[in-house]
Amino acid sequence: MSAQQRRESVLAAAVEEFANGGLTGTSTEAIATRAGISQPYLFRLFPTKKALFIAVVESSFARTAALFEQVAGERTGKAALDAMKESYSGLLADRSYLLTQLHAYAGCYDPDVRVATRSGFRRLWETVERITGLPVDELRFFFAHGMLINVSVAMDLSAVDDRWAQIICSPTFLNPLLEPDGSTEPDGSTGPASSTGPASSTGPASSTGPTSTVDELPAVPR
Amino acid sequence: MSAQQRRESVLAAAVEEFANGGLTGTSTEAIATRAGISQPYLFRLFPTKKALFIAVVESSFARTAALFEQVAGERTGKAALDAMKESYSGLLADRSYLLTQLHAYAGCYDPDVRVATRSGFRRLWETVERITGLPVDELRFFFAHGMLINVSVAMDLSAVDDRWAQIICSPTFLNPLLEPDGSTEPDGSTGPASSTGPASSTGPASSTGPTSTVDELPAVPR
DNA sequence: ATAGGTAGTGAGTGGCCACTACCTTACGGT
DNA sequence: ACCGTAAGGTAGTGGCCACTCACTACCTAT
Incomplete structure (x- = not known):
């Protein structure tokens, strides 16, 4: 799976997770788990949690x-x-x-x-x-x-x-x-x-x- | 200062702090500091952070x-x-x-x-x-x-x-x-x-x- | 075959933070 | 003097969590 595709699937997972909890109430681990990747790899796709949140917005x-x-x-x-x-x-x-x-x-x-x-x-x-x-x-x-x-x-x-x-x-x-x-x-x-x-x-x-x-x-x- | 008065001043401080950060993005220490009390004492006045947030709401x-x-x-x-x-x-x-x-x-x-x-x-x-x-x-x-x-x-x-x-x-x-x-x-x-x-x-x-x-x-x- | 790039992970780590246990001070009544 | 009670502080503690590092597997092109 290409990084771009992965990024989009992470984005979709992030929408679901951020919906409950918002920026501060959601853990990157929950997002990564939903996206089916390891949590560290999430930071290879998005530099920071806030950046991911902003991308979702x-x-x-x-x-x-x-x-x-x-x-x-x-x-x-x-x-x-x-x-x-x-x-x-x-x-x-x-x-x-x-x-x-x-x-x-x-x-x-x-x-x-x-x-x-x-x-x-x-x-x-x-x-x-x-x-x-x-x-x-x-x-x-x-x-x-x-x-x-x-x-x-x-x-x-x-x-x-x-x-x-x-x-x-x-x-x-x-x-x-x-x-x-x-x-x-x-x-x-x-x-x-x-x-x-x-x-x-x-x-x-x-x-x-x-x-x-x-x-x-x-x-x-x- | 009576506990009731203290509770109200904590409530006022909590409004200001929760305004930035919301429930999950605000630390009880920030609220306590603004209210001028120690952070543990806050939990004598409100049983939990969420209870304080709900009181604010x-x-x-x-x-x-x-x-x-x-x-x-x-x-x-x-x-x-x-x-x-x-x-x-x-x-x-x-x-x-x-x-x-x-x-x-x-x-x-x-x-x-x-x-x-x-x-x-x-x-x-x-x-x-x-x-x-x-x-x-x-x-x-x-x-x-x-x-x-x-x-x-x-x-x-x-x-x-x-x-x-x-x-x-x-x-x-x-x-x-x-x-x-x-x-x-x-x-x-x-x-x-x-x-x-x-x-x-x-x-x-x-x-x-x-x-x-x-x-x-x-x-x-x- | 070798060299390099890309997808991906396991194992931390440092710091924050909600919440607890315990102690101190002040005061009012008897 | 003595005790109870209520206001308030100091020092933790256990756990979560964003983010890092070192490493592996695979794929492609020369």
């Missing part, structure tokens, strides 16, 4: 940006944003991925992590801005709800047998912009509201085929 | 809830929510406080931290819901933007000599709900847009006097 942002570009296709404006929202909802299934985001933000006390997170976030914002061309208010709305999704997943709100699950999993949470006001669709928040699965993807997003699944994303460079 | 949520109750006064509905938004904007000045929030969410991989964070978040949500009586969409909007504020502070976006500072510090970021749609004020995103200071508190919030500052909050119980 960067790939995470890059992956999101690539996903957004992909699902937007040729669309612009609100149509493109709707496609992005739909795709981000699909990420609800990838818990490790969303937790990585949170650890990136929480790790910002470290200057190196901060610049990586900042530039990743900035590139993501500019990607969405460029594709949609929407005003800043709507971008902010989009990102704000993305953050709320992140923390909801972190707290595992949908696991509580509560109205939380209904609030979080309801389509209006996943796509609140679709009906900004009035005539809110009779969402099942009062009824039992199918609490199974993370809200089936009923929207459009049919431009590039069934791209709403996460696993078939383009591999992130580096 | 709980006090953080309780403090926010108390702040919201206070600034809302007798108001309800959007008026109350506006007061809360204004007060939360005031928290922009308290970096440690907002970072604590992020570390609470990121620390949710630990079951104990998760239940503490979940119940704190739940109580906060229900407090806002009870006081304002607003529908779930507006609550979600409020909390979503609060989260975005949190991560913006973590990334220290306002420190970048960029349009970020203008976006984040602009009044429309701090109070985006004030003009939910149409006739979006010609926001100064193109102009220089006074980038000094975190948006002076020009709103009302005159019910209980000048309570918009953070330092004079009611001490959190426990």
Whole structure:
């Protein structure tokens, strides 16, 4: 196995391990074990643990940006944003991925992590801005709800047998912009509201085929 | 000094130290040193480091809830929510406080931290819901933007000599709900847009006097 | 066959850190 | 004087963990 391939498999293992524990709460041994290599060899592939963490953060942002570009296709404006929202909802299934985001933000006390997170976030914002061309208010709305999704997943709100699950999993949470006001669709928040699965993807997003699944994303460079 | 007083001063020190580093990245010695006591004595006041962290998280949520109750006064509905938004904007000045929030969410991989964070978040949500009586969409909007504020502070976006500072510090970021749609004020995103200071508190919030500052909050119980 | 480069490991090591055992001081009541 | 109790410190200790060093196996090209 080439070093480059090995590096990518280590990166994948690191995503899973860093998801629980973050930068400081994860041991390099756990990552190495999951990647199926010896722990010292990990330091041949990445100079330091922090560098590996930063690589994870960067790939995470890059992956999101690539996903957004992909699902937007040729669309612009609100149509493109709707496609992005739909795709981000699909990420609800990838818990490790969303937790990585949170650890990136929480790790910002470290200057190196901060610049990586900042530039990743900035590139993501500019990607969405460029594709949609929407005003800043709507971008902010989009990102704000993305953050709320992140923390909801972190707290595992949908696991509580509560109205939380209904609030979080309801389509209006996943796509609140679709009906900004009035005539809110009779969402099942009062009824039992199918609490199974993370809200089936009923929207459009049919431009590039069934791209709403996460696993078939383009591999992130580096 | 009584043990109870000592406990509270340790709690205050722990907020500052946990803000950088989170649960796993902070040493009890740093906390003890800041609190002015020996490190072993810390374990006489709190049984374990995680317990101290959870106490910090709980006090953080309780403090926010108390702040919201206070600034809302007798108001309800959007008026109350506006007061809360204004007060939360005031928290922009308290970096440690907002970072604590992020570390609470990121620390949710630990079951104990998760239940503490979940119940704190739940109580906060229900407090806002009870006081304002607003529908779930507006609550979600409020909390979503609060989260975005949190991560913006973590990334220290306002420190970048960029349009970020203008976006984040602009009044429309701090109070985006004030003009939910149409006739979006010609926001100064193109102009220089006074980038000094975190948006002076020009709103009302005159019910209980000048309570918009953070330092004079009611001490959190426990 | 030999020389060199690449993938990979076993065995440390130094340092940090959560947590413990035990001692000291101060004070209040009888 | 005497004792109990509560505040606080000193000196550890066991374990984890990031990172290093020395070494082996294999592969390819001359």
